[in-house]
Amino acid sequence: MAKKYTQTLSRDDLPTFLRKLADACESAPVEGIPDCTKAKKIRLSIKDEYGQLAVKLKVSTIIDECELCEECDCVEKRPEGLPPFKRLKKRMATSFKVIFKALHQNTAPPEEAVKDFIADSRLMIQYPDKGELLYTDYAALTDKLEEAWLNNDLQKFHETVDALNHMKTECHHNYK
Incomplete structure (x- = not known):
């Protein structure tokens, strides 16, 4: 199961966002960012769109076999x-x-x-x-x-x- 997160940031806000993402990967979910502690795959895309950064984050979690059925x-x-x-x-x-x-x-x-x-x-x-x-x-x-x-x-x-x-x-x- 994948959770998606999108946000538009300024360049000045990017380091704070990346620190929050690191926290979400280390310990627990952070407000507005999916839980990354049990992530199987994390896709992060950051694109400059006319001075604003479009951030897209997709977190795929590990699926237990019982969840499959x-x-x-x-x-x-x-x-x-x-x-x-x-x-x-x-x-x-x-x-x-x-x-x-x-x-x-x-x-x-x-x-x-x-x-x-x-x-x-x-x-x-x-x-x-x-x-x-x-x-x-x-x-x-x-x-x-x-x-x-x-x-x-x-x-x-x-x-x-x-x-x-x-x-x-x-x-x-x-x-x-």
């Missing part, structure tokens, strides 16, 4: 308590992108992204008709990825991520 018994509604496949794929794409980008910038990825990707990978191979022929190989690569992470073997971790990326491309080509 508007019920709290999601586990009972889906087979074997699995989240919606589309939602799982989006989560996996996000965590994998962070991992892949960090490795290719020669840095270690955030631990939370790695743990989420591994957990989601184990969930993903439980869905029927979504590439079952590759599930055994994918599970083995997931185990190898986790082992490399736990042993702080960044080289093996990087190689496994590249292998997973190749497998993902093959699977999406055959099953999409």
Whole structure:
């Protein structure tokens, strides 16, 4: 869910606005500015329009899966308590992108992204008709990825991520 905020400011008012935005991101909502403490994405646009600044702020919050179906018994509604496949794929794409980008910038990825990707990978191979022929190989690569992470073997971790990326491309080509 996204909240929008628009305002016209003078250049002198801009620093005050940015300080309020920083406060809204650090602790709590500030009057006139949406709560940014649980933001997944923040878009800020500031344009000079004949000496006045047009400020547009859009804050997208993290959506809990129960909010998606508007019920709290999601586990009972889906087979074997699995989240919606589309939602799982989006989560996996996000965590994998962070991992892949960090490795290719020669840095270690955030631990939370790695743990989420591994957990989601184990969930993903439980869905029927979504590439079952590759599930055994994918599970083995997931185990190898986790082992490399736990042993702080960044080289093996990087190689496994590249292998997973190749497998993902093959699977999406055959099953999409």
